[in-house]
Amino acid sequence: MSALPGSYEGTAVTGLDASPVEPAAPDLPPLTEQTEAEARELMARYPQPRSALLPMLHLVQSVQGYVSPEGVGFCARLLGLTKAEVGAVATFYTMYKRHPTGEHLVSVCTNTLCAVLGGQRIYDAISADLGVGHDQTAADGSVTLEHAECLAACDYAPVVTVDYEFYDQQDVESARALVTALRMGEKPPPTRGAPLTDFRGVSRQLAGFSQHADLAAERAAIDAPSTGEPTLAGVRLAAERGETAPSLQGPEPEAAPEPDVEPAGGPGETASEQAADTAVASADTPAERAGAAQHHPDTPEPAGRQPAERGREGTDTPPTSSGAGQNSSIERET
């Protein structure tokens, strides 16, 4: 999804261009000490705390219903990142919402297979009933509508999800009835998968915490049936015909060639050359040796690559100040 410069979509979270940040609603639940304790718990699950950013953004959504400017600052402060860096991530993924969502998120697949089977008609009908378009919330706060690209359930097309739970093989009338029920406070059971909760609840689940009040409810969600006839049809057909998928086991990989590198400590070597020699000599496997050799200063550069590029790969330091935002998702989107 792309956003026009200065548009609502592109700036609601970060205000990184000249547009004002959308002010938070006065009744927005605060990010509390409990939220911070849970965020720190997420950070402790990873060797690098910044790896916790994605679940932390879901955690923010579970409290506030979207990635608010406060949520961006919250993640940036805890992870030692800039708000621009957090905003770059939050605006890249469509699962992070940039303005307040309703109680439920209704996603209608309008990608190719669903579209030819009626997905676009479903979207248009729901949109007309709710009086909203893509990424907008009904006036009663019950439902946020979005059109989605493939929801990875093409065998059940046309597909609608509510809070990421599947409602398979919909048509216009069944989808309209589903949304009507949601607006009346009902939670129709999904076709398969866990029982429906709400957007904030499933955001908590995506953050890595249980959204359920007790173990029995959690167990029921895990044990809910997850397969359906369309998914099993191909498997059954293959079994009838005695067909199997080819083995993933390929031929034995050829041994990596021995690197053409002088032994460690040769005359006239610099400290970095000696260190590279040691890395090559101490490699345990041919593959490790080849990898170490690839970074050896004596190894010729591949065609088309300039020596100045060596060492840039793999940096975990994003561009800052004058380079901030270059090639970032924000700029791509705008």
Ligand code: FES
């Ligand atoms: S095209 Fe709709 S789920 Fe794949």
